[in-house]
Amino acid sequence: MLELIKAGGWPMIPLLLLTVAALAIVVERFWSLRRERVLPPGLGDEVRVWVAKGKPLEQAHIDSLRSNSPLGALLAAQLDVRQRGREVMRERVEDVGRHLVHKMERFLNSLGTIAAAGPLLGLFGTVVGMIQMFLGILDHGIGDANQLAGGIGKALVCTATGMIVAIPALAFHRYFRGRIASYIVDMEHEAMRLGDVLEDTAAATAGNARKKP
Secondary structure: HHHHHHHHHHOHHHHHHHHHHHHHHHHHHHHHHHHHHOOOOOOHHHHHHHHHOOOOHHHHHHHHHHOOOHHHHHHHHHHOOOOHHHHHHHHHHHHHHHHHHHHHHHHHHHHHHHHHHHHHHHHHHHHHHHHEEEEHHHHOOOOOOOHHHHHHHHHHHHEEEEEEEHOOOOOOOHHHHHHHHHHHHHHHHHHHHHHHHHHHHHHHHHEEEEHHH
């Protein structure tokens, strides 16, 4: 492996740096986008039961929910405007949802850039190696054909390395995008269910108020 890195020359240095960066991003995103961290099990049911009891919602409890997780932040934003109607709640959910998506997609643009830049940087390294090889031929002649073939093989090391970096980076980029999209669908579903409970609770409260003499 070390011999291949040496054969690629100095263009291998940025390729190795891209490899390290891509690996760090993938590990960090796997940790940050764990399902139990984004959508804690049972949180939606807990909030709906809490709201359905009809008790006053304390701001401290809502703030605690907001810091719990991305799903908690979405539901807390919905509770902030619970008395302003379904349309206002929907707009608030959409606004907060966009911010949450932006946070969950952190570093994914960088991962996509690595996937796009890897092959180009590998091709650049190969071109540099070929130029050096042909300049050597110009100065010293073709010489041994086996050495010429070996020089071409060494030059292609950068292209192979660039593809090795880019293919996993692209695959993980698509994977994390799909995971985030799945989370957003589930979060929207939880928000709709909470909206239904809020409407039912408001209707029940209004009905009880009318019954009082």
